[in-house]
Amino acid sequence: MENPLIVQSDRTLLLDVHAPRAEEARSAILPFAELEKSPEHIHTYRITPLSLWNAASAGYTPEGVTAALNEFTRYAIPSGVTEGFSDTMARYGKIRLVAGEGAEELPNELFLVSEDEAIAREIGAAKILDKYLVKGPGFSGFKLKFTDRGSVKRELIRLGWPVQDEAPFAKGEPLDIRLKDPASSGRPFAPRDYQVEAAKAVLGSGGPGSGYGVVVLPCGSGKTVVGMAFMSLLKTNTLILTTNVAAVHQWMEELLDKTELKKEEIAEYTGDSKSVAPVTVATYQIITWRPDKAADFPHFKLFRERPWGLIIYDEVHLLPAPVFRVTAELQAVRRLGLTATLVREDGAEDAVFSLVGPKRYDVPWKDLEGKGWIAEAFCTEIRLELPGHLKIPYAVAAPREKYRLASENPLKEEAVVELIQNHPDDQILVIGQYLSQLDSLAKLLKVPLITGKTPNTEREKIYNAFKKGEVRVIVVSRVANFAIDLPDASMAIQVSGSFGSRQEEAQRLGRILRPKDEGRSSWFYTLVSRYTVEEDFAANRQQFLAEQGYKYSIQHWTAEELALPAPQAEAAK
Structure with a gap:
């Protein structure tokens, strides 16, 4: 029996998806390798410094990484590759950020230290750090202001040195947060084993270097419960940042349902309502609002409104760039990032690592599917011809217009x-990007449409009707990509997307992954115009899901197979 993995000297891994142990190998390399390409037969992974630092922060050792590769490799591992892993992973922890001996709970100054003199000299020679670091007599290392903690970490990771942050945290104002069983709804409630493990993995020992980090779990697996479990461990005032008003309300409902917090202890800080309480839930949108590009961000004051002991960044892969500025300042507050994917389309994964924290917990989606915690999903790409009358306009269009013409192929309706x-x-959720296309579909299907222009009250009315089964199909724009709890959704039809966004593909599939009654499966369909740029973007979008073990079947539908009315069938030829 041939092993499925080929290890190459440039740190790429080729996975033969048809080999008998391919799924087992995929799970083994996922903690320390990133998927790059996923065509039909061979998937390409790459081991990067950041992927190895995340593995190191989660407790993996170079020996463990090497053992995983040795178990699944088809050929001998090229010389020097495993030694390179050791060198890279060893960088995590070589530089530590600490408080001085006898310092008060939150000192004004911190120390950046390394026991390796060559590393210390390299740091001292980095001009970008001159404005932050001071070398002084009587100690080994550099002094920096407490408020520069995040900025120094961000610059050092850019230089290839991930900092192990062992400086103290603010305790925050105490708040007795306890989980309920049963929940207020009357249903039995207890966090699942992996949710408890995830919260404890971030808490760690509770001592230096612990209490912050990122948890990676699939949509539908209960990341909100992980957040509440972590809150119950810390028992402190908590600020929760999430993606939209609907998600804010869902967090508040979950907190009231599953914790003993009282209604007056939970507040909403959004465009609709700006109040602050011991637990406050806000949107990224309100935090990053400002009257014009030259103005300050007036709502950054929320970060200082109360003595927060914890900040939860929901959908941390969407953390807006302006918030990186304030998260750099707020390094004294424990923080938890929740996400289904660490992929950021802006490439700022290193900022999440240094400012929110390293990945502390990750479970492959297929593992949770196998245990019944998320629904089994079948993914299908349906390729449709462009109608004849659009082929010439498509051929002469500019690249961006080509994508729109392909996305709005009328055969998709x-x-x-x-x-x-x-x-x-x-x-069923029908999901897309272009509002004119979605408006046409909603009218054709005679079903509700939700876009960014839909008032929040109307959105929640439609969501509730969907949850109750009063509405079977809704058409939704990108607003439904994130942090929306529609537990009964069992099918999604994606008619258009944000070019090649891998994170969007993951989020859209995640909308239908909550476990179903009687173990029913979920269905994810993507409609793509054949022989167009949409095929290339679709391949990139599917990359992250392929990393999680999902396979797309490909179908080709013709106008005749769609049983079109005669005029449309004629136009499609």
Whole structure:
């Protein structure tokens, strides 16, 4: 039996997806390798410094990484590769950020120390750090202001040196947060084993170097419960940042349902309501609002409104760049990042690592599917021809217009109708990017439409009708990508997307992954125009899900197979 993995000298890993142990190998390399390409037969992973530092922070050793590769490699590992792992992983922890001996709880100054003189000299020679670090007599290392803690960490990771932060945290104002069993709804409630493990992994020993980090779990697996479990461990005033008002309300509902917090102890800070309480839930949008590009961010004051002991960054892969500035300042507060994917389309994964924390816990999606915690999902890409009357306009269009023409292929409407007819028992989300396309679909299907312009009260009314089964199909724009709890959704039809966004693909699939009654499966369909740029973008979008073990089947539908009315069938030829 041939092993599935080929290890190459440039730190790329080739995974033969048809080999008998391919799934086992995928799970083994996921903690320390990142997927780059996922065509039909061979998937390409790359081991990067950041992937190895995340592995090191989660407790993996160079020996463990090497053992995983040796177990699944088909050929001998090239010389020097494993030694390189050791060198890279050893960088994590070589530089530490500490308080001086006998310092008060939150000292004004910190020390950046390394026992390796060569490393200390390299840090001292870095001009970018001159404005932060001071070398002084009587100690080994550098002094820096407490408020420069995050800025120094960010610059050092850019230089290839991840800092192990062992400086103290503010305790925050105490708040007795306890989980309920049963929940207020009357249903039995207890965090699942992996949710407890995730919260404890971030808490660590409670001593220096622990109490902060990122948890990576699939959509539908209960990341909110991980957040509440962590809050119950710390028992302190908590600020929760999330993606939109609907997500704010869902967090508040979950907190009231599953913890003993009282209604007056939880506040909403959004465009609709700006109040502050011991637990405050806010949107990234309100935090980053400012009257014009030259103005300050007036709502940054929220970070200093109370003595917070914890900040939770929901969907941390979407953390807006302006918030990096304030998270750099707020290093004295314990922090938890929650996400289904560490992929950031702006490439700022290193900022999440240094300012929020390293990855502390990660479970492959397929593992949770196998245990029944998320629904089994079948992913299908349906390729449709461009109608004849669009082929010439497509051929002469500019690149961005090509993508829009392909995305708005009119045959997609007929495909959506057919798919809905083929799934009469499913609760269905039709998801897309272009509002004119979505408006046309909503009218064709005679179903509700939710876009960014839909008032929050109307959105929640439609979501509730969907949850109750009063509405079986809704059409949604990108606003439904993130942090929306629609537990009964069992099918998604993606008619258009944000070019090649991998994170969006993961989030959209995540909308339908909550476990279903009687173990029912979920269905994820992507409609793509054949022989267009949309095929290339679709391949990139599917990359992250391929990393998680999901396979896309490909189908080709013609206008005739869609049983189009005669005029449209004629136009499609």
